[in-house]
Amino acid sequence: FTPRKTGSGWSRTNKERIARLLKNGRMEAAGLAKITAAKRDGSWTLLDxxxxxxxxxxxxxxxxxxxxxxxxxxxxxxxxxxxxxxxxxxxxxxxxxxxxxxxxxxxxxxxxxx
Structure with a gap:
């Protein structure tokens, strides 16, 4: 995977992929940090x-x-x-x-x- 750019929007498919990774215990700390940052800067909901x-x-x-x-x-x-x-x-x-x-x-x- 290519690292996400800070501030880039998260689509529904991105969020579904994240949910699967979390459910299966496959999300790494770096990924969790990106999600936290996205929720903080608004990019998590930008494309809703x-x-x-x-x-x-x-x-x-x-x-x-x-x-x-x-x-x-x-x-x-x-x-x-x-x-x-x-x-x-x-x-x-x-x-x-x-x-x-x-x-x-x-x-x-x-x-x-x-």
Whole structure:
């Protein structure tokens, strides 16, 4: 395994893998330390809203009714991909750009404007 980067989000599958390791007594001290740090810095729950396919209010407003219907018609994997880009944006300007990209996708235009 590659060591986790500090602050990287923990997906549902990561947490399921952790649960299996803990249940089987196979979690090492270094792994427990990473989990503790993730719970402390917020990265443990960072992707929970993505896994639940929760659409943030700012994206919902930008999409509007028709856009929300089109966004909802995307496969769950595609929606997660787009939502993950939002929750991992570090700057408001990056988040705004990513929202604009998602709106374009929902309108049937790819991120490059085609």
């Amino acid at each position: 809203s993505v896994e639940a396919l929760e659409v943030p209010d700012d994206l919902r407003r930008a999409l509007g009714g028709a856009g929300m219907r089109k966004f909802g018609a995307l496969t769950p994997g595609r929606r997660k991909e787009h939502l993950r880009t939002l929750v991992t944006a570090k700057r408001p300007s990056t988040r705004a750009k990513r929202i604009a990209d998602i709106v374009r996708v929902a309108r049937g235009v790819d991120a490059d404007g085609r």
